[in-house]
Amino acid sequence: MKRAQTWLDGAAVIVAILLAWQFLSLIVGAHVLPPPRATAGRLVTLVGEPRFLADLASTAEAYVIALAIGMAGGLVLGVAFGGWRLIGDSFEPFMHLLVATPKVTLYPVILLLFGLGDSAKIAFGVLHALPPVAIMTANAIRTVRPVHRKTALTLRLSPTAYATRLLVPAVLPDILGAFRVCFAQALLGVLVGEMFASTRGLGHLLMASIGVDDNPTILAIVAIVFVFAGGGSAALLAAASRRKS
Amino acid sequence: MAASASVVLDGVGHVFPVAGGRGAVRALEQVSLTIAGGEFFAIIGPSGCGKSTLLDILAGLLAPGEGRVTFDGAEIRGTVPDGIGVVFQDDASFPWLSVWDNVAFGLRGRGLDKSEIAGRVGAALDFMGLKEFARHRPAQLSGGMRQRVCIARTLVLRPRLFLLDEPFAALDQQTRLLMGYELLRLWRETGATVVLVTHSLDEAAMLADRIGVMSSRPGRFIETVATEWPRERSSQILTDPRFGDVTSRLWEKLRAESLRAMGR
Amino acid sequence: MIRARWIQLGTAVVAVGALELICRLGWVRPTTLVPLSAMVQAAIAAAQDPDTLADFGLTLSTVAIVVAIAAVLGVVGGVALHAVPRWRRAAEPFIATYYALPLFALYPLLVVVLGVGTTPIIATGVLYAMMSVAMATLAGLDRIPAVYRKAARVNRLGRVATVTRILVPACAPDIAGGIALSVSYAFVAVIASEFLLASHGIGHAIADAYETFQTQRMYGLMLGLGVCVVAINLGMARVRAHLTTGAA
Ligand SMILES: Nc1ncnc2c1ncn2[C@@H]1O[C@H](COP(=O)(O)OP(=O)(O)OP(=O)(O)O)[C@@H](O)[C@H]1O
Ligand SMILES: [Mg+2]
Numbered sequence: 001m002k003r004a005q006t007w008l009d010g011a012a013v014i015v016a017i018l019l020a021w022q023f024l025s026l027i028v029g030a031h032v033l034p035p036p037r038a039t040a041g042r043l044v045t046l047v048g049e050p051r052f053l054a055d056l057a058s059t060a061e062a063y064v065i066a067l068a069i070g071m072a073g074g075l076v077l078g079v080a081f082g083g084w085r086l087i088g089d090s091f092e093p094f095m096h097l098l099v100a101t102p103k104v105t106l107y108p109v110i111l112l113l114f115g116l117g118d119s120a121k122i123a124f125g126v127l128h129a130l131p132p133v134a135i136m137t138a139n140a141i142r143t144v145r146p147v148h149r150k151t152a153l154t155l156r157l158s159p160t161a162y163a164t165r166l167l168v169p170a171v172l173p174d175i176l177g178a179f180r181v182c183f184a185q186a187l188l189g190v191l192v193g194e195m196f197a198s199t200r201g202l203g204h205l206l207m208a209s210i211g212v213d214d215n216p217t218i219l220a221i222v223a224i225v226f227v228f229a230g231g232g233s234a235a236l237l238a239a240a241s242r243r244k245s
Numbered sequence: 246m247a248a249s250a251s252v253v254l255d256g257v258g259h260v261f262p263v264a265g266g267r268g269a270v271r272a273l274e275q276v277s278l279t280i281a282g283g284e285f286f287a288i289i290g291p292s293g294c295g296k297s298t299l300l301d302i303l304a305g306l307l308a309p310g311e312g313r314v315t316f317d318g319a320e321i322r323g324t325v326p327d328g329i330g331v332v333f334q335d336d337a338s339f340p341w342l343s344v345w346d347n348v349a350f351g352l353r354g355r356g357l358d359k360s361e362i363a364g365r366v367g368a369a370l371d372f373m374g375l376k377e378f379a380r381h382r383p384a385q386l387s388g389g390m391r392q393r394v395c396i397a398r399t400l401v402l403r404p405r406l407f408l409l410d411e412p413f414a415a416l417d418q419q420t421r422l423l424m425g426y427e428l429l430r431l432w433r434e435t436g437a438t439v440v441l442v443t444h445s446l447d448e449a450a451m452l453a454d455r456i457g458v459m460s461s462r463p464g465r466f467i468e469t470v471a472t473e474w475p476r477e478r479s480s481q482i483l484t485d486p487r488f489g490d491v492t493s494r495l496w497e498k499l500r501a502e503s504l505r506a507m508g509r
Numbered sequence: 510m511i512r513a514r515w516i517q518l519g520t521a522v523v524a525v526g527a528l529e530l531i532c533r534l535g536w537v538r539p540t541t542l543v544p545l546s547a548m549v550q551a552a553i554a555a556a557q558d559p560d561t562l563a564d565f566g567l568t569l570s571t572v573a574i575v576v577a578i579a580a581v582l583g584v585v586g587g588v589a590l591h592a593v594p595r596w597r598r599a600a601e602p603f604i605a606t607y608y609a610l611p612l613f614a615l616y617p618l619l620v621v622v623l624g625v626g627t628t629p630i631i632a633t634g635v636l637y638a639m640m641s642v643a644m645a646t647l648a649g650l651d652r653i654p655a656v657y658r659k660a661a662r663v664n665r666l667g668r669v670a671t672v673t674r675i676l677v678p679a680c681a682p683d684i685a686g687g688i689a690l691s692v693s694y695a696f697v698a699v700i701a702s703e704f705l706l707a708s709h710g711i712g713h714a715i716a717d718a719y720e721t722f723q724t725q726r727m728y729g730l731m732l733g734l735g736v737c738v739v740a741i742n743l744g745m746a747r748v749r750a751h752l753t754t755g756a757a
Contacts, residue, residue, distance in 0.1 A: 086513060104700055108719040109542075156327070
């Protein structure tokens with residue numbers, strides 16, 4: 001009953017967004033802002049184009065690599081920061097600094113260091129994705145309650161059992177949360193990277209469409225990205241809350 | 246029950262360094278005590294006198310700075326020996342595991358077969374009155390039930406020595422009384438040695454064979470009071486005139502120390 | 510803590526020294542990387558150039574406008590969502606995924622709708638920055654003890670007075686935290702938009718220096734911007750510390 005209502009309310013929000021979009025499109029003109037239907041139509045034709053599929057594949061590849069590096073690297077650094085006080089105190093502030101800087105400005109540096117091409121956009125994705133994972137993991141490990149640590153000691157767990165049966169399950173929800181952030185940030189980084197300098201990928205296609213004022217394509221790409229990012233994030237969120245209850 | 250010594254403390258002392266600065270806090274000084282096998286021993290003392298520190302040392306969670314501790318003849322020095330179960334003051338149930346898995350936690354990875362684990366966990370849940378809640382998560386239980394989960398978790402290990410650090414502190418008075426009886430029942434049926442730290446004079450007087458009264462910091466035992474209750478005791482003790490004698494004796498000793506602990 | 514400070518300092522010194530060394534030894538081309546001393550020189554040169562200062566001013570004022578609008582919209586939105594639990598439940602999944610969306614992919618559309626200039630940049634920035642304030646406001650309102658609301662009723666405050674005189678002040682530290690975050694988001698959005706498509710602002714100046722191979726100037730501008738952002742963050746941390754202790 002309550003569940004059904006939540007679903008209904010969620011659907012109502014989506015309908016409201018679509019209606020607002022339609023309305024805005026009416027005001028500014030369909031050639032400026034194509035309405036939802038036209039965008040959906042463009043989306044269908046776009047998916048039939050081999051060029052688009054190649055771009056999609058290129059983005060997907062870079063994204064998966066950036067996600068993997070960001071997550072693994074962030075976890076390793078996070079465990080080091082959270083597990084060893086001195087390492088955390090010494091090096092974590094640098095991570096915080098990296099999170100706070102607008103990373104776009106670092107883009108030229110990445111380009112100069114990695115050159116044009118796939119490694120630059122992957123590096124940019126990692127730059128976005130890794131620091132939050134490291135910081136979130138470190139914080140999670142630091143908040144494992146002392147009484148849980150003590151309990152593990154009195155139950156005489158081995159160090160590996162301590163790590164796998166106590167630390168990991170204790171911080172698992174936080175790691176899932178970190179993965180959610182990583183999921184979004186890596187996508188953002190790769191896309192922005194493609195927008196600036198790549199010759200392939202959705203970001204590049206977006207930029208090319210901006211260049212020729214191809215608004216239906218712009219909107220279609222934005223819609224794809226939003227649905228993917230939003231859907232993925234919502235699914236991860238649902239998985240996390242299922243774990244909790 | 247075996248009257249041989251279970252726990253022997255000999256001149257135990259401990260000093261905590263103060264983080265960041267110079268100076269130190271002396272928590273314990275010259276604590277000597279012998280607890281017999283199968284005895285129910287309660288510890289009371291003013292806040293901050295070192296009770297938890299003493300229990301950590303007994304559990305092997307902390308190596309004493311001075312003196313020696315032995316458990317069944319073997320020295321305990323900063324590593325947890327086999328045969329000891331600890332229940333902490335804070336809720337230590339693991340929120341990510343079901344009640345059943347919480348209780349089975351310490352049994353896994355010890356080479357016990359499945360049916361043995363299931364049998365012990367089932368018996369412990371039964372004993373603690375948690376049978377219907379085996380599949381629940383700790384978040385779905387009350388504070389008292391969660392503390393019972395923690396007791397059950399140590400119970401399945403069949404320890405010969407139970408250490409309890411104010412396990413009922415977070416509970417209301419009624420639940421506390423009931424938990425006290427459950428603890429008595431557990432003690433009777435397992436034959437284990439119990440060391441219970443408590444803030445409540447009544448609780449100590451009602452449950453224990455002997456009560457050690459600690460001084461304000463640095464903590465040491467200024468008095469031990471024997472209650473001489475029979476092993477089969479019940480709430481009738483509360484109406485026994487000797488119960489009043491015991492509590493007033495405890496309060497007499499504790500009053501001065503508590504005032505001192507508060508800096509008066 | 511003291512040891513950690515020394516390690517930090519040491520790391521920074523070693524990094525700067527290594528940078529200086531590999532650049533001076535000619536191991537990397539000066540079009541790729543320049544030493545810190547050169548960055549500082551370029552930053553000083555940029556600080557004396559009125560055009561660059563104007564770009565800086567434009568960016569900072571845009572960020573300020575964005576934060577101001579985002580703060581108002583965020584607080585109002587947060588209070589409104591909190592007041593109607595049903596809206597909130599419906600909006601919750603969208604709020605939770607909000608920062609997963611690459612919002613400035615919308616920037617080109619905003620340009621189309623709002624025209625060129627600072628307006629689409631401000632709009633992008635507000636889109637980005639607003640939600641962190643709204644989320645912080647919601648979190649703060651959730652934490653307010655029930656007794657505060659009772660106090661409001663006992664004192665016979667009206668709805669508006671309850672919000673402005675009790676609820677918002679009570680969660681001021683949370684809101685301040687949200688606004689501090691929104692400054693970071695505003696910087697990211699404004700500079701990214703400038704970098705991408707604008708013809709003014711420090712983001713554009715950096716992109717321009719990059720495209721015209723003025724590597725040293727580019728690093729100088731980045732250094733200047735970095736110092737600016739860090740200074741603003743430190744300043745805000747001060748204000749927030751004051752707020753929290755004041756409220757406690
Ligand atoms: N890890 C520690 N580092 C430094 N000092 C400590 C530490 N643990 C305890 N102390 C100090 O040792 C003294 C005794 O602490 P302890 O926790 O043993 O007291 P307690 O008798 O259990 O108090 P309470 O009844 O309030 O639980 C206290 O003064 C405390 O400040
Ligand atoms: Mg204590």
